[in-house]
Amino acid sequence: MxxxxxxxxxxxxxxxxxxxxxxxxxxxxxxxxxxxxxxxxxxxxxxxxxxxxxxxxxxxxxxxxxxxxxxxxxxxxxxxxxxxxEPASAVKIMEAFEVLDPENKKYLTKEYFGKLMAEEGEPFTEEELEEMWPVAIDPITGNIPFIFYLNQLKHKxxxxxxxxxxxxxxxxxxxxxxxxxxxxxx
CATH class of the missing domain: 1.10.238.10 (EF-hand)
Incomplete structure (x- = not known):
């Protein structure tokens, strides 16, 4: 090159x-x-x-x-x-998801996850959320299942x-x- x-x-x-x-x-x-x-x-x-x-x-x-x-x-x-x-490890991300899922459903709703991402820590903009949804959301359920999302991030x-x-x-x-x-x- x-x-x-x-x-x-x-x-x-x-x-x-x-x-x-x-x-x-x-x-x-x-x-x-x-x-x-x-x-x-x-x-x-x-x-x-x-x-x-x-x-x-x-x-x-x-x-x-x-x-x-x-x-x-x-x-x-x-x-x-x-x-x-350096991004958080898959283990750390999974631990964070588990804290956010006290009912152990193994997923978060788009609405709840979007609210967290827009209001907590270093907030995402609406544009950043729109870029994230195709990677995060399971197209069948419309939710964010932890394992699905982590697997989408693995290609980094x-x-x-x-x-x-x-x-x-x-x-x-x-x-x-x-x-x-x-x-x-x-």
Missing amino acids: EVGVTLSNELEVQIAEAFCIFDTHGDKYIDTRNVGNVLRFLGCAPTEKEVLEVIKATESTDYPGEAHISKFMAHVSVLLMDHKM TKIYEVADAVKEELAQAEKEKGKKPPPTAP
């Missing part, structure tokens, strides 16, 4: 591929409004605060409102290797496994040079 920057490992390749999907002009820049989309495409689950932090760290000084691939890749690689913005990229492998490779390379491993983000 030609992205105009040197790609030195699989993590950088995956970040570049995701970035280029949102690089509508092919100029190695994306609108900072797409930073969250790139992160979610990679399989991250950033909060709005985390998206804003990535924008702040990667926004071009020459072109405000734009992020260049090299700055984005360098910053996001470190975040991924440190497991920042294993970006954190790639990040771990790259982090290990970098640490090994530094060890062979007799230096300390690369610093991690605070």
Whole structure:
């Protein structure tokens, strides 16, 4: 893949591929409004605060409102290797569903789940809910069965496994040079 920057490992390749999907002009820049989309495409689950932090760290000084691939890749690689913005595990999601289902029905209604998603924690917008429903709702019952929903989410990229492998490779390379491993983000 030609992205105009040197790609030195699989993590950088995956970040570049995701970035280029949102690089509508092919100029190695994306609108900072797409930073969250790139992160979610990679399989991250950033909060709005985390998206804003990535924008702040990667926004071009020459072109405000734009992020260049090299700055984005360098910053996001470190975040991924440190497991920042990592989505909850299937076990954690299942535990959360079980708390929300005291009657042990093994599903939530669209109305109840939608109310929770729109009003609790970091609320979803109506647009985000509309994007989520086709993945969450069982087309036969119209409800959100836990196992069905978790299986729909399983296809997500294993970006954190790639990040771990790259982090290990970098640490090994530094060890062979007799230096300390690369610093991690605070």
